[in-house]
Amino acid sequence: MNRPAKLMIGLLLCLFALVLLWVFHVALTQPPGARLADLALASLPLSGVTNPVTAVLVNYRAYDTLLELAVLLAALLGIWSLGAATPGFQPAGSALAAMVSWVVPLLILTGGYLLWVGGYAPGGAFQAGALLGAAGVLLRLAGDERAGLPSERAQRRLAVAGIAVFALVGLGTMVAGTGFLTYPQRWSKWLILLAETAATVSIGVILAAAYAGGKPRSRASDGATP
Amino acid sequence: MLDSLALAVTVPLLAALLVTALPGRVQTLGVIGAIATALVSLRVTVQVWQHGSLRSDPGGWGAPLGLALQADGLSAALLAMAALVALAISVYATGYFREGERRLHFWPLWFLLWSALNALLLAADLFNLYVTLELLGLTAVALGALTGQREAVAANLRYLLVGLLGSMTYLLGVVLLYAAYGTLDIGLTGAAIRPGPVASAALVLMTGGLALKAAIFPLHFWLPPAHANAPAPVSAVLSALVVKAAFYLILRLWLDVFGAIVTPAAAGLLGLLGAAAVIWGSWRALRAERLKLLAAYSTLAQIGYLCLFFPLLQATPEGPARDDLLAALVLMAISHGFAKAGLFLAAGLVQHSAGHDRIDELGGTAQHLPATTFTIALAGTTLIGLPPSGSFIGKWILMTGAIATGQWWWILVILIGTLLAAAYVFRVLSRAFNEAPTPRRFVTQASTEVPALLLALTSAVVLGLGAQLLWRLMGFGVVA
Numbered sequence: 001m002n003r004p005a006k007l008m009i010g011l012l013l014c015l016f017a018l019v020l021l022w023v024f025h026v027a028l029t030q031p032p033g034a035r036l037a038d039l040a041l042a043s044l045p046l047s048g049v050t051n052p053v054t055a056v057l058v059n060y061r062a063y064d065t066l067l068e069l070a071v072l073l074a075a076l077l078g079i080w081s082l083g084a085a086t087p088g089f090q091p092a093g094s095a096l097a098a099m100v101s102w103v104v105p106l107l108i109l110t111g112g113y114l115l116w117v118g119g120y121a122p123g124g125a126f127q128a129g130a131l132l133g134a135a136g137v138l139l140r141l142a143g144d145e146r147a148g149l150p151s152e153r154a155q156r157r158l159a160v161a162g163i164a165v166f167a168l169v170g171l172g173t174m175v176a177g178t179g180f181l182t183y184p185q186r187w188s189k190w191l192i193l194l195a196e197t198a199a200t201v202s203i204g205v206i207l208a209a210a211y212a213g214g215k216p217r218s219r220a221s222d223g224a225t226p
Numbered sequence: 227m228l229d230s231l232a233l234a235v236t237v238p239l240l241a242a243l244l245v246t247a248l249p250g251r252v253q254t255l256g257v258i259g260a261i262a263t264a265l266v267s268l269r270v271t272v273q274v275w276q277h278g279s280l281r282s283d284p285g286g287w288g289a290p291l292g293l294a295l296q297a298d299g300l301s302a303a304l305l306a307m308a309a310l311v312a313l314a315i316s317v318y319a320t321g322y323f324r325e326g327e328r329r330l331h332f333w334p335l336w337f338l339l340w341s342a343l344n345a346l347l348l349a350a351d352l353f354n355l356y357v358t359l360e361l362l363g364l365t366a367v368a369l370g371a372l373t374g375q376r377e378a379v380a381a382n383l384r385y386l387l388v389g390l391l392g393s394m395t396y397l398l399g400v401v402l403l404y405a406a407y408g409t410l411d412i413g414l415t416g417a418a419i420r421p422g423p424v425a426s427a428a429l430v431l432m433t434g435g436l437a438l439k440a441a442i443f444p445l446h447f448w449l450p451p452a453h454a455n456a457p458a459p460v461s462a463v464l465s466a467l468v469v470k471a472a473f474y475l476i477l478r479l480w481l482d483v484f485g486a487i488v489t490p491a492a493a494g495l496l497g498l499l500g501a502a503a504v505i506w507g508s509w510r511a512l513r514a515e516r517l518k519l520l521a522a523y524s525t526l527a528q529i530g531y532l533c534l535f536f537p538l539l540q541a542t543p544e545g546p547a548r549d550d551l552l553a554a555l556v557l558m559a560i561s562h563g564f565a566k567a568g569l570f571l572a573a574g575l576v577q578h579s580a581g582h583d584r585i586d587e588l589g590g591t592a593q594h595l596p597a598t599t600f601t602i603a604l605a606g607t608t609l610i611g612l613p614p615s616g617s618f619i620g621k622w623i624l625m626t627g628a629i630a631t632g633q634w635w636w637i638l639v640i641l642i643g644t645l646l647a648a649a650y651v652f653r654v655l656s657r658a659f660n661e662a663p664t665p666r667r668f669v670t671q672a673s674t675e676v677p678a679l680l681l682a683l684t685s686a687v688v689l690g691l692g693a694q695l696l697w698r699l700m701g702f703g704v705v706a
Contacts, residue, residue: 020398023427027406030424035408039291060292063232063284067345067357070239074338074361077246078368081331082379153249160243167236167243170284180232182286 048188050120057124058192062181066170069163069199076159076206085214091143100142107135115200119189125162125196129203136208145217147208152216155209162202166195230269231282231295234305235345238263242337249330253320256333260316263340267309270348274302275699281350289351289411296350296412299700300556304474305347307560310684311466311567312340314677318571319459321673322578328372328457339365339463346471352400352410352483355475356393363389363439366468370456381451388438388448392472395435399428403483416483429484429492436479439472442496442533443503446526450510453522458574461518465525466567470559473532477555480536493540500533501639508646512653517573517583520650521566524609527643528562531617534624534636541631549702554623557696561616561685565608568682572601575674588657596668597675599658604682606651611644616689 040052040060047055057065092100111131118124139148149155169191170181178184183191209216241259245252273280279298286292297305319336323329342361349355367389371382404410406425407418419425441449449469453461480488507526514520535555542548575598577583580591593599608615621640628636669675689696 020427023402023423024405026422027402027424030406036290043287043291060285060287061354063293063295064354064357066239067235067342067354067361070242070338070341071357071361071364073242073246074335074364074368077331077334077338078364078371081335081368081372082374156249157247160247163239164243164247167239170232171236174229174232179284179286180229180236180282181284 046185048183048185048192049118051118051122051124053122054118054124054192057126058196059183059188062166062170062195065199066163066166066181069166069202072203072206073159073163076210079210079213080215083214084217085145085212087145087217089141089143092141096142100138104135104138104148107131107138111135111200111204115196118196119193125199126203128200129207132200132204133207133211136204137211140208140212145212147212149205149208149212149216152218155205155216158205159202159209162195162199165198169195229282229284230266230273231280231297231348232284233266234263234270234348235295235341237266238337238341238344242334242341245337246334252330252333256316256336257320259333259337260313263337263344264309264313267305267344270297271302271306271309271699273297274299278701290409290414293349293351293354294411295348297348299702300474300478300552301347303556303560303696303699304470305344307563308340308343308347308467311563311681312343312463314681315459315462315567315571318462318574318674318677321671322457322459322574331372332369332457332459335365335369336463339369339468343467343471347474350412352403352412352415354410356397356400359393359396359439359472359475362468362471363393366464369460370452370464372457372460373455375455377451378455381448381455384448385452392435392438395438396432397435399430399432399435402428402431412478412482416485419483419486421487425484425487429479429487432479433476433496436472436476437499440469440476440529441526442473442529443499443506443526446503446507449526450519450522453525453570454516454518458518458570458577461521461574462567462570465521465570466563469525469529470563473529473559488540490537490540493536496533497537497636500530500536501636503527503530503533504639504643505530505646508643508650512646512650514650515584515586517576517585517588517654518570520585520654521569521573524569524647524650525562525566527647528558528566528609531621531624531640531643532559534639535627537633538624538627538631538636541633542627546702547627547630549697549700550623551627553697553700553702554620554627556700557616557689557693558620558624560696561608561620561689564681564685564689565605565615565617568601568678568680568685569605569609571674571678571681572598572605575671575678585654585657588654593658595670595675597670597679599655601675601679601682602658603651603655604679604686606655608682608685610647610651614690615686616693617685619690619693 040056044052044055047059049055111128114123115128136147173182174180245255274297281294281296283292283294323332342358346358349358367382367386371379402424403415407415409415438445453464504527507523507530511520511523514523535551539551542551573583576591579595608617611617611621625637625640
């Protein structure tokens with residue numbers, strides 16, 4: 001593309017951004033109507049958790065979160081459909097290997113902490129899963145071609161487990177009569193913890209497997225591949 | 227109590243999880259999952275038929291705090307179309323992906339796509355719609371690249387980027403609406419919306435983003451290569467359902483959210499783009515060298531016809547005339563869905579049998595596949611809009627509406643488009659009769675040819691003759 005055309009596109013984009021900023025300004029300076037944040041805080045005692053963000057994610061709009069987990073799974077399956085992963089990096093030198101052997105357990109521990117703390121403070125399944133995924137990334141950088149994950153068959157089951165538990169909790173509450181993904185108030189804390197724990201594992205596995213960048217290669221130690 | 231709306235989303239989702247976790251039994255589980263999904267989808271349609279619209283609140287909070295699922299005549303009609311088309315494609319896929327690695331990849335992504343489609347058609351929340359768009363877009367891209375050929379991967383990488391741009395633009399519009407009105411529910415936002423820069427900007431952003439995904443002219447550039455290079459069952463679902471889902475969303479937003487602020491000029495612009503798409507798409511289809519490329523360009527033209535309804539809907543006051551236009555729009559969308567799915571499946575069979583799909587060299591091949599040639603002819607009947615197809619009735623009402631609202635110029639577009647469609651359909655069919663007839667059997671491979679034939683037959687005969695049922699499903703008086 002020639003220079004004037006590029007300049008033109010840049011100018012148009014700037015103009016577009018200015019218009020959008022102006023519109024956004026208008027939207028924000030309008031007299032505020034009822035805000036959902038007030039409603040979300042007011043309903044908090046009924047939700048089974050005391051952190052409003054967690055309440056939105058796994059209670060008020062749990063159905064959104066269920067579909068978002070499906071988006072993650074779709075991304076991983078899409079990556080796998082494009083072929084096998086490239087072999088990993090070289091095994092790490094002794095300094096990196098020593099650091100990884102310290103950091104990975106710490107990441108897993110912190111992930112567990114964030115999962116638990118999500119009930120009343122910032123944290124939750126996505127944050128905890130991201131830490132688990134980061135542990136996988138570190139392992140892969142240090143030379144493990146599978147990013148610390150088990151065989152493909154086990155990866156498939158772990159990746160779907162979180163969504164399956166979430167969906168089955170939803171169907172369970174539907175069959176029990178309260179409605180799809182509608183937790184009975186007495187049980188809500190424990191059902192949320194169950195769904196979040198399973199989701200954490202799946203998110204971690206999916207992120208680490210996605211970083212590996214392709215279908216896992218089978219190893220001799222796996223036994224029969226599916 | 228079973229919530230049929232939630233089931234229509236969770237059953238295909240669970241099927242996707244099962245085929246992912248148990249790759250050894252993918253074919254059996256795939257067929258069972260497809261039948262189960264089609265049944266729960268059709269159950270929603272039956273319930274809408276019986277009770278009018280349905281609504282449920284996952285989480286039990288209700289709008290505006292929670293989100294809702296909703297089905298009315300419009301979504302129920304498209305849901306039923308999606309269920310039948312997807313079921314036929316599933317049966318076809320068992321024959322198409324017989325063995326090998328590819329079917330392991332196909333089935334999980336396929337069920338995730340089906341789940342996203344149902345979720346999109348049933349969503350009543352603007353942000354939830356964004357999530358379904360993302361799921362739909364990602365699975366569509368991954369399925370489209372399944373052949374692994376260079377052109378397919380390149381075309382789908384472009385499709386991915388275009389799709390992301392489209393959903394981001396849509397999301398920007400949602401953010402504006404939420405900032406201004408403090409709600410995400412479609413009904414509540416529609417009730418609260420006021421004319422002004424915020425609402426207009428949201429309308430432009432959301433329509434623009436979705437127009438990119440629906441391949442509305444001139445934002446169609448990504449569609450022909452992506453649809454023409456995908457495996458046949460995937461092309462069928464992309465053209466028949468995925469593009470239609472984005473179009474459905476535009477229609478839903480214009481009717482239920484922006485109904486109060488849409489101006490005749492905006493509707494006229496959409497109609498103008500539709501007119502350009504009808505002529506350009508049909509012309510390119512006529513010039514296409516490959517059968518699948520022809521089918522892809524014809525999709526552009528068919529989306530164009532659907533856009534022509536907007537200026538007429540805008541100019542027609544509430545009442546039976548407007549109801550007829552709306553039902554005719556849905557009838558055309560559904561007819562095209564069945565016909566295009568049938569056409570792509572048939573094109574896949576021709577390609578499989580001949581090793582290529584160049585139209586000029588199809589002669590002998592088409593003659594050895596009588597059922598497939600018949601499928602192409604039936605689908606062609608619908609694409610042209612000949613009676614008794616559903617699109618004949620649709621075009622008829624479209625033209626009546628154009629005359630009634632004094633917008634006669636759309637009729638010229640429809641006539642030119644129909645003429646070009648007849649030309650490109652007969653260009654293919656004429657190749658089928660240039661050798662001495664040697665068909666041995668009508669059907670050669672039942673599991674793939676019969677679903678394609680049934681789809682085309684539905685579009686060309688059943689929908690035209692049974693069109694009144696659609697009016698009943700949408701809660702309108704029967705057409706005069």
